[in-house]
Amino acid sequence: MFNMKMEVKKIKENVYEIERVGNMRVPARIYASEKIMEAIKKDKTLTQVKNVATLPGIIKHSIALADAHQGYGFSIGGVAAFDMERGIISPGGVGYDINCSVRLLKTNLTKKDILEKQKLVNEEIYRKIPSGVGRGSPFNLTKDRLLKILKEGSKYIIKEGYGVKDDYLHTEDEGAMPEADPSKVSTRALKRGIGQLGTLGAGNHFLEVQFIDEIYDEKLAKVFGIKKDQVMIMIHCGSRGLGHQVASDYIKAMEEEYGYENLADRELINAPIKSKLGKDYFSAMSCAANFAFANKQLITHWVRDQMNRIYPKSKIDVVYDVCHNIAKFEEYDINGDGKKKKVCVHRKGATRSFGPGRKEVPEKYRKIGQPVIIPGSMGTASYLLVGTTLAENLTFGSTVHGAGRVMGRGQAFRTINKDEVKKDLDKKGISLKSGSYKTLIDEAPQVYKNINEVVRVVSELGINKKVARLKPLIVIKG
Amino acid sequence: MKTYEYLEHTADIKFRAYGKTVEQVFSNSALAMFNSMSEEKIKESKKIKFRVKGSDLESLMYNFLEELLFYFETKNFFLNKIKIKINGFNLIAEASGGNSKDLVIDTHIKAVTYHEMFIKRQKNKCVAQVVLDV
Numbered sequence: 001m002f003n004m005k006m007e008v009k010k011i012k013e014n015v016y017e018i019e020r021v022g023n024m025r026v027p028a029r030i031y032a033s034e035k036i037m038e039a040i041k042k043d044k045t046l047t048q049v050k051n052v053a054t055l056p057g058i059i060k061h062s063i064a065l066a067d068a069h070q071g072y073g074f075s076i077g078g079v080a081a082f083d084m085e086r087g088i089i090s091p092g093g094v095g096y097d098i099n100c101s102v103r104l105l106k107t108n109l110t111k112k113d114i115l116e117k118q119k120l121v122n123e124e125i126y127r128k129i130p131s132g133v134g135r136g137s138p139f140n141l142t143k144d145r146l147l148k149i150l151k152e153g154s155k156y157i158i159k160e161g162y163g164v165k166d167d168y169l170h171t172e173d174e175g176a177m178p179e180a181d182p183s184k185v186s187t188r189a190l191k192r193g194i195g196q197l198g199t200l201g202a203g204n205h206f207l208e209v210q211f212i213d214e215i216y217d218e219k220l221a222k223v224f225g226i227k228k229d230q231v232m233i234m235i236h237c238g239s240r241g242l243g244h245q246v247a248s249d250y251i252k253a254m255e256e257e258y259g260y261e262n263l264a265d266r267e268l269i270n271a272p273i274k275s276k277l278g279k280d281y282f283s284a285m286s287c288a289a290n291f292a293f294a295n296k297q298l299i300t301h302w303v304r305d306q307m308n309r310i311y312p313k314s315k316i317d318v319v320y321d322v323c324h325n326i327a328k329f330e331e332y333d334i335n336g337d338g339k340k341k342k343v344c345v346h347r348k349g350a351t352r353s354f355g356p357g358r359k360e361v362p363e364k365y366r367k368i369g370q371p372v373i374i375p376g377s378m379g380t381a382s383y384l385l386v387g388t389t390l391a392e393n394l395t396f397g398s399t400v401h402g403a404g405r406v407m408g409r410g411q412a413f414r415t416i417n418k419d420e421v422k423k424d425l426d427k428k429g430i431s432l433k434s435g436s437y438k439t440l441i442d443e444a445p446q447v448y449k450n451i452n453e454v455v456r457v458v459s460e461l462g463i464n465k466k467v468a469r470l471k472p473l474i475v476i477k478g
Numbered sequence: 479m480k481t482y483e484y485l486e487h488t489a490d491i492k493f494r495a496y497g498k499t500v501e502q503v504f505s506n507s508a509l510a511m512f513n514s515m516s517e518e519k520i521k522e523s524k525k526i527k528f529r530v531k532g533s534d535l536e537s538l539m540y541n542f543l544e545e546l547l548f549y550f551e552t553k554n555f556f557l558n559k560i561k562i563k564i565n566g567f568n569l570i571a572e573a574s575g576g577n578s579k580d581l582v583i584d585t586h587i588k589a590v591t592y593h594e595m596f597i598k599r600q601k602n603k604c605v606a607q608v609v610l611d612v
Contacts, residue, residue, distance in 0.1 A: 072490065092591075092593075133578075134554060134583055191552050244611075247589060252540075255537065267591050267593040269592070406488070407488070408487050410485075435582065438585065
């Protein structure tokens with residue numbers, strides 16, 4: 001079936017469908033503009049979205065969002081929900097970097113405050129928070145404490161004094177997925193994680209000091225307590241080596257148990273949600289997710305420390321913290337008959353986007369919908385949005401996670417000059433620190449889709465409402 | 479003869495490694511993985527020896543590269559040279575390298591994947607394809 005000419009039909013503006021053919025169990029849906037669709041067609045994204053549609057128990061559609069690009073097994077920017085009885089759970093549908101996620105902080109500082117000390121702020125944060133490959137954590141973690149972090153996530157380190165209660169209240173799952181069971185995490189994974197708490201990592205991970213450049217909705221902005229020129233801080237990182245190892249461990253275990261002969265791609269390996277292995281993976285994945293929450297909590301604590309040294313009156317609060325690479329058990333009215341059904345939603349490079357009223361959303365935001373944080377590429381704008389009820393009907397409460405790549409690194413190195421990337425950031429008045437010049441090329445804005453276009457699509461579709469646009473002043477890359 | 483080359487992939491690192499024997503292809507795959515992290519020359523100071531098993535050549539490759547990543551992440555081991563013996567789906571490796579902290583690491587390899595992986599043996603030559611998650 002995969003050699004067959006692929007029929008992609010435009011259903012309406014920003015909505016495309018690949019009808020069910022061969023052993024697909026459901027049709028595939030792609031939510032993109034015409035321009036983005038052209039980019040998506042260039043790699044193997046569509047084949048991957050179709051492959052996901054063949055998996056047991058998939059409900060309604062295999063979905064790709066406007067930031068989609070080729071991944072391994074499942075595409076990035078991919079969403080798939082599975083029936084709890086007949087469905088599967090797949091580590092490749094979550095990704096190796098479990099709970100790679102974004103946290104947004106707000107400060108009581110203005111753009112002007114930062115501009116006066118821009119270089120100093122950059123240096124102080126860069127000095128304290130390890131970024132890049134192999135810069136280990138100064139945080140002394142024993143195995144016993146690590147196990148507690150896996151179980152209780154950011155709640156645990158906040159109890160130890162690295163934050164305040166509102167920090168975890170304003171985090172997806174309150175900073176700790178309850179299904180976590182550290183006994184399901186291998187010693188190997190623990191060994192990879194123990195030296196890495198509080199580190200950014202490399203690649204697309206970053207820390208940015210930004211300012212609110214534009215407010216789209218004053219009422220929503222008021223709920224967030226943000227206004228124009230206010231300084232915000234965005235942190236993007238994940239579960240580091242610990243999460244990567246959890247994914248690898250369970251991919252191997254599932255292969256041994258179930259074999260991969262019937263899969264369109266070996267990376268689609270999975271286990272029934274109800275099986276022991278399926279449950280064990282979910283428990284281990286939850287531990288990795290909790291490690292990622294704690295990781296960002298510790299970074300938040302250090303950011304507060306460093307900012308207080310420079311601005312003794314600074315106050316920094318967590319706005320929200322969203323997961324990107326995750327599987328969740330969530331309830332939806334799937335048939336539109338008012339009956340809620342629990343399903344297992346895989347989000348791989350996708351953000352939850354619940355509308356108003358969901359119990360999972362913190363009280364502070366419950367009336368307006370879940371905060372959705374969309375980072376742009378290096379040097380470009382990022383967005384703060386909220387989710388909608390329509391997203392719950394259309395995309396299993398999901399939206400994009402960022403700009404999404406369009407260019408491989410080979411092409412990037414052939415066509416992009418690092419000095420020009422630097423000059424361009426300079427011109428925009430952005431202070432940059434990065435451990436590797438190759439990262440600058442590989443993470444240049446040209447390598448990604450245009451974030452404004454991606455955000456336009458999701459807001460036109462109605463799966464998000466725009467709150468504010470943020471622009472960077474300081475960029476720290478691994 | 480070419481030892482390895484990188485192919486286009488939107489987000490990840492994809493390479494093909496070549497050799498006359500399966501052992502050579504495995505060695506060249508390891509070198510391709512480390513070369514994608516840093517092209518700097520490492521000063522040798524460390525030696526490691528390990529064994530891995532698989533159920534077929536692909537899983538042997540997956541486990542082999544993952545073991546090297548594990549040494550990289552937990553022991554700062556950066557590969558320079560490697561000797562491999564393969565018997566069935568069992569592999570013994572003797573590798574020498576240095577401390578990764580002496581280098582600028584440009585690319586963070588998160589994991590080995592099975593995506594589009596193959597290992598093909600033909601007469602007098604062998605080729606492997608691997609995608610690494612970055």
